[in-house]
Amino acid sequence: MNRIAIALWNPIVSKEYRSRMRTWRSPLAMTVYILLLGGVGWAIFASTAASARNSFNGTQAANYGQVLFLWLIVFQMVLLAFITPALTAGAVSSERERQTIDLLFVTRLPAFSILWGKLLASMSFVILLLLLSVPIFSLVFLFGGIELDQVLIAFLVTAVAALTLGIIGLACSTAFKRTLPATVAAYGAAFILLAGSLLFGLLFPTNIDQNATKAPAPPAVTYLSPLLPLVVIGTNGPVNGYGVRYGNFGISQGGGMACSALPNGAQTCYATTVPIGKGAFINPPQPSGTTIPSGLFSGWQYWQATITMQLIISLAALILSALLLPPIRHLPWRRRAGVPA
Amino acid sequence: MITVEGLTKVYGSRTALDHVSFEVPDGEIFGFVGPNGAGKTTTLRILSALLEPTSGRALVDGADVTEHPDLVHERLGYMPDFFGVYDQLTAGEYLDFYASCYRQPKARRKKIADDLLELVGLTDRRDQAVDTLSRGLKQRLCLARALVHDPAVLLLDEPASGLDPRARVEMREILKELQTMGKTIVISSHILPELTELCTMIGIIDQGRMRATGPVHEVIRQLTAGRRLRITVLGQKEEAAAVLKPLAAIHEVVMVNGTIEAQYDGDDAAAAGILQTLIAAGIKVFSFSQLEGGLEDAFMKATAEDI
Numbered sequence: 001m002n003r004i005a006i007a008l009w010n011p012i013v014s015k016e017y018r019s020r021m022r023t024w025r026s027p028l029a030m031t032v033y034i035l036l037l038g039g040v041g042w043a044i045f046a047s048t049a050a051s052a053r054n055s056f057n058g059t060q061a062a063n064y065g066q067v068l069f070l071w072l073i074v075f076q077m078v079l080l081a082f083i084t085p086a087l088t089a090g091a092v093s094s095e096r097e098r099q100t101i102d103l104l105f106v107t108r109l110p111a112f113s114i115l116w117g118k119l120l121a122s123m124s125f126v127i128l129l130l131l132l133s134v135p136i137f138s139l140v141f142l143f144g145g146i147e148l149d150q151v152l153i154a155f156l157v158t159a160v161a162a163l164t165l166g167i168i169g170l171a172c173s174t175a176f177k178r179t180l181p182a183t184v185a186a187y188g189a190a191f192i193l194l195a196g197s198l199l200f201g202l203l204f205p206t207n208i209d210q211n212a213t214k215a216p217a218p219p220a221v222t223y224l225s226p227l228l229p230l231v232v233i234g235t236n237g238p239v240n241g242y243g244v245r246y247g248n249f250g251i252s253q254g255g256g257m258a259c260s261a262l263p264n265g266a267q268t269c270y271a272t273t274v275p276i277g278k279g280a281f282i283n284p285p286q287p288s289g290t291t292i293p294s295g296l297f298s299g300w301q302y303w304q305a306t307i308t309m310q311l312i313i314s315l316a317a318l319i320l321s322a323l324l325l326p327p328i329r330h331l332p333w334r335r336r337a338g339v340p341a
Numbered sequence: 342m343i344t345v346e347g348l349t350k351v352y353g354s355r356t357a358l359d360h361v362s363f364e365v366p367d368g369e370i371f372g373f374v375g376p377n378g379a380g381k382t383t384t385l386r387i388l389s390a391l392l393e394p395t396s397g398r399a400l401v402d403g404a405d406v407t408e409h410p411d412l413v414h415e416r417l418g419y420m421p422d423f424f425g426v427y428d429q430l431t432a433g434e435y436l437d438f439y440a441s442c443y444r445q446p447k448a449r450r451k452k453i454a455d456d457l458l459e460l461v462g463l464t465d466r467r468d469q470a471v472d473t474l475s476r477g478l479k480q481r482l483c484l485a486r487a488l489v490h491d492p493a494v495l496l497l498d499e500p501a502s503g504l505d506p507r508a509r510v511e512m513r514e515i516l517k518e519l520q521t522m523g524k525t526i527v528i529s530s531h532i533l534p535e536l537t538e539l540c541t542m543i544g545i546i547d548q549g550r551m552r553a554t555g556p557v558h559e560v561i562r563q564l565t566a567g568r569r570l571r572i573t574v575l576g577q578k579e580e581a582a583a584v585l586k587p588l589a590a591i592h593e594v595v596m597v598n599g600t601i602e603a604q605y606d607g608d609d610a611a612a613a614g615i616l617q618t619l620i621a622a623g624i625k626v627f628s629f630s631q632l633e634g635g636l637e638d639a640f641m642k643a644t645a646e647d648i
Contacts, residue, residue: 011441015427022429098425103486106389106419107442108411327391328410 012117065143070234085186088169091118161226197224201243215293218243229303347397372540373529418487443490457485477508552643564639
């Protein structure tokens with residue numbers, strides 16, 4: 001067996017599969033997952049059916065399809081954000097608590113193989129959950145409005161986000177001796193990744209340069225959240241009115257109009273392309289399409305930026321875990337004595 | 342096979358090991374004795390490449406434990422004092438898992454597991470979940486686990502702790518079997534009489550310092566000054582004591598449970614001379630034997646120096 005095959009199918013993976021699938025927890029988790037996702041799908045479907053009772057045409061059907069898909073894909077991401085840290089945050093720390101970690105360390109498995117095996121086993125379960133959700137997502141195609149490539153890309157974004165959460169959980173499990181603090185830290189990291197980065201866009205939006213030639217884009221930190229690209233994929237449209245601020249002018253943007261706040265709280269609006277005198281500005285270009293209009297990832301799709309950033313974080317967390325895990329740490333640059341016969 | 346030179350381990354302000362040195366040649370059973378907190382487990386963890394020493398070095402079959410832990414792991418089997426087992430695995434699957442962790446070929450793993458289960462007397466427990474085994478059976482299974490890659494060296498940290506007398510006897514028998522297979526074994530234990538019977542070499546450690554090390558009987562002889570005789574006579578105890586006390590070689594004469602115990606200086610010829618003197622004095626000697634100081638005496642002596 002070559003090295004790649006050994007790395008992919010190390011003994012930890014098969015042992016974890018056995019242990020995981022022999023308990024009642026795994027079937028229960030799968031059932032609850034499907035029921036929750038199916039429940040949301042059914043609720044959206046039912047409300048759609050009720051509103052479409054009187055009149056229903058192709059355009060409406062496409063809109064309903066988009067709404068259903070958007071709800072399902074976002075809800076699935078949130079569900080996985082709850083499940084994935086729980087799968088990996090105890091992977092190493094529970095071995096310590098159970099006093100089995102030393103027995104693994106004295107085998108010929110390198111520390112990285114132990115981590116990789118734990119990760120692969122956990123991620124396989126996440127992939128299983130994603131596969132289980134496919135029939136529910138197929139409902140979307142009854143309505144239309146969503147193309148297959150949108151679904152595939154959305155699943156890719158979800159899977160990479162789950163992988164990132166899994167690796168962060170694994171890093172927490174390696175860094176903390178106990179499972180409880182590791183789990184708390186992993187959920188904290190999941191919250192920051194999903195919601196904290198979006199919150200950053202609200203608190204510290206991009207200031208618009210009135211001389212800008214490109215449409216404004218939210219700060220790059222916000223691309224860490226998988227929710228942003230999922231919404232972009234689901235709506236198949238640009239990000240409007242999020243993560244940007246219109247400088248010192250007190251002017252806010254509303255589709256095709258520039259509006260300025262009055263002292264009494266009311267607003268006065270102007271046509272966006274008309275110069276409005278001193279203190280006002282000509283409205284900058286509007287974002288269009290699903291690409292990032294400006295900034296660090298200018299010209300990229302939102303999902304591409306998200307996946308890139310998450311994979312960088314995953315790699316860093318995996319390297320950190322591999323350095324932290326071994327009982328005796330050998331830094332790569334440390335000199336070693338000659339190998340005895 | 343095992344060489345430990347000036348091994349020191351410091352945790353903050355506490356010195357757990359203070360320049361510990363000893364050697365264990367091929368095929369020996371080395372008993373590692375010491376009170377709780379003496380540094381036995383720390384030494385064994387360093388030898389297993391699970392802990393980095395502050396200074397000094399340790400070699401297992403020529404491989405330095407800090408420089409080549411991977412080679413050390415190939416060559417030794419380690420059984421910790423406390424260990425856990427996985428849920429949802431049978432005894433056979435448990436051994437198969439560790440055999441695969443030691444990169445044993447898949448085709449051989451079943452035979453390895455079967456042979457080891459037979460060695461430790463668990464063949465009929467092959468399909469029982471490991472978390473449902475009793476402590477004694479888990480200890481035996483853990484010993485089998487340490488042997489899945491057929492290591493030349495075994496490090497056993499308190500393998501008999503928490504076992505009932507029957508399980509201890511069974512564990513001792515297994516270790517004797519391993520001795521005949523040529524394994525070099527380092528075993529730490531509190532049960533001194535068992536070590537005397539089982540071990541060929543011994544090391545006494547206390548407060549992180551090696552107090553004595555060498556062949557068991559040599560260490561005992563060094564540490565228990567003088568030799569003792571146990572003499573049983575038919576009646577005439579007072580007379581026998583009166584004959585013994587004036588002898589130059591005799592230090593002390595005491596009555597213990599109806600027998601006479603006499604401490605003396607000298608070799609076997611001196612003991613024979615004492616017997617001749619008793620018989621010449623008309624004492625009817627029923628039995629006359631030499632008592633060797635036990636490991637317990639040696640241990641108490643070695644560990645009492647700093648008290």
